[in-house]
Amino acid sequence: MKNRYFKNVVSLKLDKSRCVGCRSCLEVCPHRVFELFEGQSRIRDKDACMECGACAMNCPTDAITVKTGVGCASAILKSIFTGAEPSCECDNSHESDSSCC
Amino acid sequence: MDNQNCSCTNEKKRPTAETTENPDCSCRENQPDQVINAVSCCQMLPTQPSGNTVTRAGRNAHWIIGEIDTPIGIVPVIAPSLNKKDILDGWKVRWGINRMNYKINPGLYGMGSPDQDSPILVSCNYKLSFDALRKELTGLNVWILVIDTNGINVWCAAGKGSFGIKEIVARLIGTRLKEIVSHRKIILPQLGASGVKAQAVFKESGFRVIYGPIRARDIKAFLEADMMISDSMRTVSFTLYDRLVLTPIELVGTIKQSLMIFGVLLLLNFVVKEPFGLIDVGAYVGAVLTGCVLTPVLLPVIPGRAFAFKGWLLGLMGTLAIIAFSHQTISSGISLVGLFGYLLIFPAIAAYYAMNFTGSSTFTSHSGVQKEMRVAVPGLLFSIGAGGLLLLISHLF
Numbered sequence: 001m002k003n004r005y006f007k008n009v010v011s012l013k014l015d016k017s018r019c020v021g022c023r024s025c026l027e028v029c030p031h032r033v034f035e036l037f038e039g040q041s042r043i044r045d046k047d048a049c050m051e052c053g054a055c056a057m058n059c060p061t062d063a064i065t066v067k068t069g070v071g072c073a074s075a076i077l078k079s080i081f082t083g084a085e086p087s088c089e090c091d092n093s094h095e096s097d098s099s100c101c
Numbered sequence: 102m103d104n105q106n107c108s109c110t111n112e113k114k115r116p117t118a119e120t121t122e123n124p125d126c127s128c129r130e131n132q133p134d135q136v137i138n139a140v141s142c143c144q145m146l147p148t149q150p151s152g153n154t155v156t157r158a159g160r161n162a163h164w165i166i167g168e169i170d171t172p173i174g175i176v177p178v179i180a181p182s183l184n185k186k187d188i189l190d191g192w193k194v195r196w197g198i199n200r201m202n203y204k205i206n207p208g209l210y211g212m213g214s215p216d217q218d219s220p221i222l223v224s225c226n227y228k229l230s231f232d233a234l235r236k237e238l239t240g241l242n243v244w245i246l247v248i249d250t251n252g253i254n255v256w257c258a259a260g261k262g263s264f265g266i267k268e269i270v271a272r273l274i275g276t277r278l279k280e281i282v283s284h285r286k287i288i289l290p291q292l293g294a295s296g297v298k299a300q301a302v303f304k305e306s307g308f309r310v311i312y313g314p315i316r317a318r319d320i321k322a323f324l325e326a327d328m329m330i331s332d333s334m335r336t337v338s339f340t341l342y343d344r345l346v347l348t349p350i351e352l353v354g355t356i357k358q359s360l361m362i363f364g365v366l367l368l369l370n371f372v373v374k375e376p377f378g379l380i381d382v383g384a385y386v387g388a389v390l391t392g393c394v395l396t397p398v399l400l401p402v403i404p405g406r407a408f409a410f411k412g413w414l415l416g417l418m419g420t421l422a423i424i425a426f427s428h429q430t431i432s433s434g435i436s437l438v439g440l441f442g443y444l445l446i447f448p449a450i451a452a453y454y455a456m457n458f459t460g461s462s463t464f465t466s467h468s469g470v471q472k473e474m475r476v477a478v479p480g481l482l483f484s485i486g487a488g489g490l491l492l493l494i495s496h497l498f
């Protein structure tokens with residue numbers, strides 16, 4: 001069974017007019033959010049996005065915007081108390097073989 | 102300490118200039134007197150140093166099995182398999198022991214007998230990740246460029262910025278890789294992409310970034326297929342095993358809170374009429390286990406989207422089971438007030454720990470977790486507060 005999170009909450013946006021179809025976003029996205037359609041990228045499965053920002057970072061024409069942030073409740077809780085930006089304090093939580101090579 | 106005392110006898114032969122922590126070592130040049138034999142102390146070879154050392158592996162790095170001479174100096178060769186110590190240390194780390202200090206010295210390493218045409222894999226200096234990588238490379242001849250991420254894995258380090266353009270470019274230039282290989286390509290783990298702009302690395306270092314597969318075990322196939330990659334190699338998973346190995350650290354994280362709670366219950370037992378007993382402690386431990394282990398393990402099959410809800414649901418089922426059990430074993434059963442207290446407090450505890458697991462999952466977005474928390478945090482606070490009060494009342498009178 002597949003792990004799914006909420007629908008329609010993700011901040012990912014793709015400006016089609018800027019896309020030159022270089023495929024970078026398809027290559028870096030770990031959740032296959034994009035697909036190539038008629039020589040351009042389009043969003044295939046928006047709800048699968050975890051807002052890591054890899055696509056926006058590697059798009060040569062800045063066609064993608066996404067509000068990045070940690071998807072971690074304890075980091076967000078902590079930031080509420082400290083007032084700082086939530087940051088991944090739970091280092092190495094993604095330590096399984098699959099998440100790091 | 103990662104480095105344990107070695108029982109070898111020729112300890113005094115060890116060069117004194119050697120240090121275990123030397124993050125900048127790779128950029129130093131012309132130190133013919135300080136050259137280290139990058140083999141573990143037990144196998145110290147009495148050979149004469151033949152050139153510069155590109156990477157200082159650290160004195161007790163038992164996973165170094167030799168060295169390669171390159172045009173710019175000696176590069177340590179790493180073992181393609183893990184020994185007992187690697188495996189044991191890895192499990193300690195999973196239980197939280199030495200977790201934040203499980204690192205290796207950054208720099209260039211070799212696997213097999215790499216030459217000027219061999220591919221370059223970039224990795225972080227968290228040893229658990231490094232081990233996961235090298236055990237998949239048996240039989241390959243590759244260079245491994247280890248970036249200084251402060252002992253943090255690629256994904257987290259990319260999010261924090263330590264696995265980023267600056268570090269990678271500095272390390273590429275510092276190790277003078279251009280003089281070792283004839284090609285201009287480096288392979289980065291795909292999960293590092295959120296911290297790296299491939300075009301910028303190319304501009305600043307002349308090396309083209311290729312994002313390799315997510316899982317270390319796909320690297321061999323990726324290299325053998327001329328760096329062609331399949332969709333499944335590009336997609337992150339969160340398998341039962343992935344979730345299971347993360348549960349120990351979740352449990353360890355609850356120890357402090359739990360001990361405090363037990364302490365408070367013990368003190369309360371001096372004043373209350375009906376002392377807190379095994380059922381209460383059992384229900385609490387059950388709730389923690391539900392949130393930290395059971396929910397993560399069953400994650401995709403539990404109904405609902407929010408982690409807190411999934412934890413709450415399982416917690417509720419567990420609490421009902423415990424209530425039923427206590428009614429069968431204790432003749433008087435639990436009072437009605439206590440029963441409501443139970444139903445309010447224990448599912449909420451499970452929900453809280455389940456919610457914390459969002460940080461370990463591989464698919465939750467920041468916006469999504471915020472949405473979940475807007476409902477869950479006030480709800481859980483109220484539930485635990487009210488439940489605690491009811492429970493106290495039921496024990497006081």
Ligand code: SF4
Nearest residue numbers: 019020022023025059
């Ligand atoms: S990275 Fe940017 S330009 Fe390239 S395909 Fe994706 S959206 Fe288009």
Ligand code: SF4
Nearest residue numbers: 029049050052053055
């Ligand atoms: S932010 Fe990350 S998960 Fe979302 S579309 Fe971009 S690369 Fe994919």
